Amino acid sequence: MKYINSILFLLVLSICCGFYFIPGKVHKKPALALIGVNVIPMNKEQVLKDQVVVIENGKIRSITDRLKSKLGKDVQTIDASGKYLVPGFFDMHAHFFYEQGNNVNTCAEELKVMLANGLTTVRIECGDSVYLDARKKVEENVWTGPKLFVASPQFVGKWAWPGKVFAEICTTPKEAEVAVRKCKKQGYDEIKITFMVKRDVYDAIIKTAKEENIKVTGHVGPLVKLPAALQAKQQIEHMDEFIDMLLPDTSYNHGECVSDMNIWRKNAWATVPFLDENKIPALVKSVKEAGICVTPTNYFFFSSFADSIPKEEYMKRTDYGYIPSVIIKDRWEIREHYWKNPPLADKRKKYIDIRKKITYALWKAGVPLMAGSDSPEWFLVQGFSIHDELEVFTKAGVSNYGALETVTKNPATYAGVIKNKGTIEAGKDADLILLDKNPLENISNTRSINTMILGGELYDRKSLDKMLGDAKKVLSK
Numbered sequence: 001m002k003y004i005n006s007i008l009f010l011l012v013l014s015i016c017c018g019f020y021f022i023p024g025k026v027h028k029k030p031a032l033a034l035i036g037v038n039v040i041p042m043n044k045e046q047v048l049k050d051q052v053v054v055i056e057n058g059k060i061r062s063i064t065d066r067l068k069s070k071l072g073k074d075v076q077t078i079d080a081s082g083k084y085l086v087p088g089f090f091d092m093h094a095h096f097f098y099e100q101g102n103n104v105n106t107c108a109e110e111l112k113v114m115l116a117n118g119l120t121t122v123r124i125e126c127g128d129s130v131y132l133d134a135r136k137k138v139e140e141n142v143w144t145g146p147k148l149f150v151a152s153p154q155f156v157g158k159w160a161w162p163g164k165v166f167a168e169i170c171t172t173p174k175e176a177e178v179a180v181r182k183c184k185k186q187g188y189d190e191i192k193i194t195f196m197v198k199r200d201v202y203d204a205i206i207k208t209a210k211e212e213n214i215k216v217t218g219h220v221g222p223l224v225k226l227p228a229a230l231q232a233k234q235q236i237e238h239m240d241e242f243i244d245m246l247l248p249d250t251s252y253n254h255g256e257c258v259s260d261m262n263i264w265r266k267n268a269w270a271t272v273p274f275l276d277e278n279k280i281p282a283l284v285k286s287v288k289e290a291g292i293c294v295t296p297t298n299y300f301f302f303s304s305f306a307d308s309i310p311k312e313e314y315m316k317r318t319d320y321g322y323i324p325s326v327i328i329k330d331r332w333e334i335r336e337h338y339w340k341n342p343p344l345a346d347k348r349k350k351y352i353d354i355r356k357k358i359t360y361a362l363w364k365a366g367v368p369l370m371a372g373s374d375s376p377e378w379f380l381v382q383g384f385s386i387h388d389e390l391e392v393f394t395k396a397g398v399s400n401y402g403a404l405e406t407v408t409k410n411p412a413t414y415a416g417v418i419k420n421k422g423t424i425e426a427g428k429d430a431d432l433i434l435l436d437k438n439p440l441e442n443i444s445n446t447r448s449i450n451t452m453i454l455g456g457e458l459y460d461r462k463s464l465d466k467m468l469g470d471a472k473k474v475l476s477k
């Protein structure tokens, strides 16, 4: 009873003083106002010029025209005139270095790199208990970084690599059913499918996932094919099997083009010259009718398999310095193996061209596209690479606003968090990016990050640079 009285006393005291009382920690959080900022709210295509945005308790309290705004004395102000405020970005397809070969857990550092590059929400597209733990540490504010969604370990038909298995190997429908239920129980946010999953196993995954009320995301393998995946309303990564739908109905149709693992096969590349662009409208119509979201991950494919980016150019990139040295050697071996005898340049050009045309047509038809970097595959680093993906969207013809939707509103809607994230509106989470330049004028301006705001906490350029520097020291070892 004595205890209860003193707790009550502390609570009353903390409320009266405008303090938050957390056992062991007392800290005051004044409201904060960004003065004179241009807001790109992303609820529709508009710029609200010269606004005052007040942030309090981790939320956006108000957005008001500067001339009409009245602030109390308790509000801290920051001059943000001439700058642009956008919602924090989502990367819907990322991984951690942990599963990339060295099994060293540097998740805490990678989260900082993500945040410093504009990400406030990230979906990890292959699960592990280490990542469930990372998700928890972020939620409990033990680690600083984006909110995480963690998909299950990848569901595969086979596993052929040495070392730890980052997968649920399912060869029968029964195994798939058991694995889906297990992943749901373990707390994964979605079921991730990768490769060599047989059709009956796929059907069992879809059926069980529906029963367990868990979404299915990932690849579409050649054993499943696009029509079945669309019927299942699977959320599709990499536009897998989309290109294959453009093959002519002739003897050239090997039934397998350059989706999924087939990108490594020379035979699959032989079909590229026969791809028929006239089939794009029918393909897009079927995707639109399925009502699914698509994550193209184009930059990953272009930079890895289609653009012959010279080694020196990679080594000059800022993000290159964040790749652990134990991984770099492996990466060059894989890249050189592929590029020793690459598909002919005209086929690679057509491949890029077709993927861009499909992306544009999907966007035009209103299919919700989501940005995913697939970092840190090959030489992509989390955070940095989301800006590369945004640029590819616009190179495909998507408007700058449309590209911004792929990192804000669209993924927030898909992930079921649009009530709190994805647009800038009063009452929503204060997950925001303050940019020096307008991304609606040039999408590359998303790189001009002045300040990150995550759950109301401010990280100015200086502290973001420090975060990057500290992370680099650990990662580049």
Ligand SMILES: [Zn+2]
Binding pocket: 093, 094, 095, 125, 374
């Ligand atoms: Zn991936």
